[in-house]
Amino acid sequence: MNSSHILEVWGDFACFSRPELAVERYSYPCPTPSAARGVFEAIYFKPQFYWQITRIDLLSSPNYIALRRNEVKDKISESAVKKWIKGTAAVEPLLADADKSITGTDQKGRTQRQTMALKTPRYRLHAHIVPRPGNESELHAYNSQFTRRATQGKCFQQPYLGCREFIAFFRLVENADAEPKSCDYSQDIGFMLYDVFDIRSNNYEARFKRDSDNWKQIKPAVSIFKARIERGVLEVPPVGSDKVLKSTLTVERND
Amino acid sequence: MLHELLEYARRENLASEPGFKSKPVKWLLQFTPDGNWIAPPIDLTDGDKRSKGREFNRCPDLTQPEMISSGSRHFLADSLDKVVLLTKEEATEKDCAAHASFVGLLDKASSAIPELAPISATLNNEEILTAIQANLNDLKAKPTDSATIAVSCGHKPHIFIDSDEWHNWWRGFRGAISQSKASNSARKKTIAMRCYLSGELVEPAATQNKVTGLSDVGGQATGDVISSFDKEAFGHFEFEQGQNAAISEEMVKSFTDALNHLIKRRSIRMAETRIVYWYSRDIAAEEDVVRDIFAGAGLDEDDGNSAKRSTKSEPSERQILQAESTARKLLEAIRSGQRDDLKGCQFFALTLSGNSGRVIIRDWMQGSFEQLVESIDAWFSDLAIVSRDGKNILNRHKFAALLAATVRDLKDVPSPAVATLWRCALNKSRSIPDSMIAQCLHRVRIDIVQDQSPRAARIGLLRAFCIRKPGVPAMTAELDETVDDPAYLSGRIMALLAAVQEAALGNVGAGVVQRYYAAASATPALVLGRLVRTAQIAHLPKLEGGLRHYFESQLTDVWNRMKSTPPTTLSLEKQTLFAMGYYQQKAVRGKRSGNLPESESSE
Numbered sequence: 001m002n003s004s005h006i007l008e009v010w011g012d013f014a015c016f017s018r019p020e021l022a023v024e025r026y027s028y029p030c031p032t033p034s035a036a037r038g039v040f041e042a043i044y045f046k047p048q049f050y051w052q053i054t055r056i057d058l059l060s061s062p063n064y065i066a067l068r069r070n071e072v073k074d075k076i077s078e079s080a081v082k083k084w085i086k087g088t089a090a091v092e093p094l095l096a097d098a099d100k101s102i103t104g105t106d107q108k109g110r111t112q113r114q115t116m117a118l119k120t121p122r123y124r125l126h127a128h129i130v131p132r133p134g135n136e137s138e139l140h141a142y143n144s145q146f147t148r149r150a151t152q153g154k155c156f157q158q159p160y161l162g163c164r165e166f167i168a169f170f171r172l173v174e175n176a177d178a179e180p181k182s183c184d185y186s187q188d189i190g191f192m193l194y195d196v197f198d199i200r201s202n203n204y205e206a207r208f209k210r211d212s213d214n215w216k217q218i219k220p221a222v223s224i225f226k227a228r229i230e231r232g233v234l235e236v237p238p239v240g241s242d243k244v245l246k247s248t249l250t251v252e253r254n255d
Numbered sequence: 256m257l258h259e260l261l262e263y264a265r266r267e268n269l270a271s272e273p274g275f276k277s278k279p280v281k282w283l284l285q286f287t288p289d290g291n292w293i294a295p296p297i298d299l300t301d302g303d304k305r306s307k308g309r310e311f312n313r314c315p316d317l318t319q320p321e322m323i324s325s326g327s328r329h330f331l332a333d334s335l336d337k338v339v340l341l342t343k344e345e346a347t348e349k350d351c352a353a354h355a356s357f358v359g360l361l362d363k364a365s366s367a368i369p370e371l372a373p374i375s376a377t378l379n380n381e382e383i384l385t386a387i388q389a390n391l392n393d394l395k396a397k398p399t400d401s402a403t404i405a406v407s408c409g410h411k412p413h414i415f416i417d418s419d420e421w422h423n424w425w426r427g428f429r430g431a432i433s434q435s436k437a438s439n440s441a442r443k444k445t446i447a448m449r450c451y452l453s454g455e456l457v458e459p460a461a462t463q464n465k466v467t468g469l470s471d472v473g474g475q476a477t478g479d480v481i482s483s484f485d486k487e488a489f490g491h492f493e494f495e496q497g498q499n500a501a502i503s504e505e506m507v508k509s510f511t512d513a514l515n516h517l518i519k520r521r522s523i524r525m526a527e528t529r530i531v532y533w534y535s536r537d538i539a540a541e542e543d544v545v546r547d548i549f550a551g552a553g554l555d556e557d558d559g560n561s562a563k564r565s566t567k568s569e570p571s572e573r574q575i576l577q578a579e580s581t582a583r584k585l586l587e588a589i590r591s592g593q594r595d596d597l598k599g600c601q602f603f604a605l606t607l608s609g610n611s612g613r614v615i616i617r618d619w620m621q622g623s624f625e626q627l628v629e630s631i632d633a634w635f636s637d638l639a640i641v642s643r644d645g646k647n648i649l650n651r652h653k654f655a656a657l658l659a660a661t662v663r664d665l666k667d668v669p670s671p672a673v674a675t676l677w678r679c680a681l682n683k684s685r686s687i688p689d690s691m692i693a694q695c696l697h698r699v700r701i702d703i704v705q706d707q708s709p710r711a712a713r714i715g716l717l718r719a720f721c722i723r724k725p726g727v728p729a730m731t732a733e734l735d736e737t738v739d740d741p742a743y744l745s746g747r748i749m750a751l752l753a754a755v756q757e758a759a760l761g762n763v764g765a766g767v768v769q770r771y772y773a774a775a776s777a778t779p780a781l782v783l784g785r786l787v788r789t790a791q792i793a794h795l796p797k798l799e800g801g802l803r804h805y806f807e808s809q810l811t812d813v814w815n816r817m818k819s820t821p822p823t824t825l826s827l828e829k830q831t832l833f834a835m836g837y838y839q840q841k842a843v844r845g846k847r848s849g850n851l852p853e854s855e856s857s858e
Contacts, residue, residue, distance in 0.1 A: 020500040
């Protein structure tokens, strides 16, 4: 039988941006399954399995805070960086505080954006390990390793709550019955982002291989599900469930 | 939250088909069936100068990218410079091209609506155009005023945009624009993605429709979008534009239409934000507790289909009182089962503002109608405070006055504070934030030191803070002689000392309050002992027997109740109690003396 792991996570801030409100960001009241998966993966992960989030408990009611920050509009191009490394092109800085008068375009430089983040969030995340085919026999070892690492506070990168700058602290919950109940908060969220990738596919597994050809194969496949927080609990359906609506279809346009 | 807007659009039967939009039209140009112009144009505003004209629910509409890609103007309804080439100065080449485009569309549509062909020919006739322009100039029409066309043969004019005869032609025309746009696109492939609102597999809309009506809160006059991904840094995983937040064109249209509808009809401007609220079912106007109670924040809304605007109207006290009693009556009716129909009703509230063409969502609230009414009732009950002359209990604080309680002027209120206080008003278990109370206390201190009685709204807010903050003694609206908190008693002593000095010496300019209130409200132990000694030596001996005895007994009573020395320093909560004690003790004095100086008694 697959054992479930429970992590309590908290931090000063969190922002799980709603995709439909992602430019002037507004956070979901709780982590998306993919954000919760990221927390577990930061502590322990191997390409031989994936994390299945089953439930998210809100331990405190969502408390929003408005943050307005200067951000940049453009990204550094990967191909340009390669050229700089080879020395075939001159390095062009990404100006973090420039406006149109300096860059000559509205597409570069600084812009002020609002973030409606969550203040002092605290959650309990429930998940279990699902081994990929051929790795089922290792499940016990995976579970033991995760428990050992989480108990000791080990992680290969600091987990975060939605955005890298909002770092998360964690502790392994060993006796769920002795823990406080989730808060009394209910909300119909509507369709919520489930994951950006199909975590079951080899395509997703390829993210963790250092083979450049595999990196190119990685295509996002956004999936969503109907989410409702009931008395502080968000039940997450398994990725294979019909409740998770996937979009993997590619349409050729008839010209 | 957007799915609740969709539900609202469905319930209100808003025209949410892409290519159609509700628009106000100011001028109606009439023609005979033969295409002859009938003077004069009809003003659809009915003489109301603030009106933008009559609202037509299903007008043809093209988005900006569609207009650019097709080179077309709007069909049937457009501004007068496009329709009849009415310009302030001589028409430029660009003006002529836009006019030609408008007339050209009429000509194209004449295949489906033959009556448009003679009108199109008339609008191409320079002589007639000059006559129309002269007539419009006489009527003081502006080039930017909107206009449409109608055919009239003696009786009621047949306004084309009011009928559905052109709808199919228009759908076909728009479809052709989309196809041509797609075929011109370099992208041959598109990803079918799940729509975040419908859950269907759809081709995401690349851009979104504009939300209008936020220009007074940081938005643009031409409108703002909920999300746009034109800047590279805001896209993800090589998605292009709308693919980053996949929503179908129909759903985008629906929720923006709903939001535009709500902004016009159910929105309240507070400081630099606009609060939009609605219910899950129709609520009678007299039961709309939010509208009535928060109207004081500067109501700026439409009353429905008319263009009358009650801008910046301040509600009368009667209106606010009535709203308060409505909340109580509704609550009783829901609890006693008389209004079971309201039990399942939900309310929703969005707080919005604009930022460089984008809509900022600052807050989202939803809850049951019963909770809402209960919270509003509790809100006014918590804010109740005795008036400075001690004669009345004031609980009719306008929301704007409460916001202004934390700053010198209402315009200084930061946008996040509006959402915060709004949440406190609609959720009775929510405490007033410490930061807000710190600012409020600062203003109270300034009021007192400047020899002005603090505004009742400020003290009301302090009382609500005490009631809602765990661990702070709950305050009553009037002086509570049973409270033995040293901070509260210190405030009372301060008020008594000020009264003693005033009775003994009259107006001395900078009295004990002006000189010592700020210090006493933070470090009473350092100040109060000295002030009491001064009163005993210099002030009380000057009073006559009865009055002297009264003040001495009052001071002794309060001092005995303290049971210890005054506190050395006061925390924020204790400073609040100090201010409450001072204010309430002073109100008792005002009540007993019967009248206050003119400057203090006026609100």
